[in-house]
Amino acid sequence: MDTKVNLAEKLSRLDAPFQPGIVGTLNDYKLAVVKVHGEFVWHKHDDTDDFFLVLSGHLTIQLRDRDVELSPGELFVVPRGVEHRPVADEEAHVLLIERRGTPNTGDYTTAAPRRIV
């Protein structure tokens, strides 16, 4: 990546919710934007933390024992091994940062395909 990334412009290229679009890399991490609308699946990542920064809308990250409510400009890092489910009643736009090769569902068989936008 040798040019700047406008996150809103990248998000406008996405159609469906829960289909991340990769916008860049940071060392061995991928930077991705995603639209969240409705309920994702419960999942966890055993070997990596999971970064969420809300860009627009409101995102709930459900944990087994509580909900984390995020508004624009708020971030939350789900610790490795912790089950979570992202949920949004209305469309929310989110920046994700994950180690390369991390399946978004925590499972390669159900993960969204890798897509660069």
Added chain:
Amino acid sequence: MDTKVNLAEKLSRLDAPFQPGIVGTLNDYKLAVVKVHGEFVWHKHDDTDDFFLVLSGHLTIQLRDRDVELSPGELFVVPRGVEHRPVADEEAHVLLIERRGTPNTGDYTTAAPRRIV
């Protein structure tokens, strides 16, 4: 970090420009906010890329051959080894993501002290 982070609230705890405040971690990376006002020093990181996301204001990342102009919602990753200088005529607020132990000036002898906010 087991609570959410409101970036604007964290930024309000910072006084001086170019003194990052660590707000969380992602695996072995630190998440930090910083106020940029004026000119930072020219520097590079030989072993890590350098992530900048503008939260408010306008940031120029000077490279030796061009300037990258960033507005809120825009990010740029300076590739490892590339000399750069962040500059802002008026105060800009920025999210930084760097591998733990990365000195902000590229040099441990001149780096800002590690500070958690």
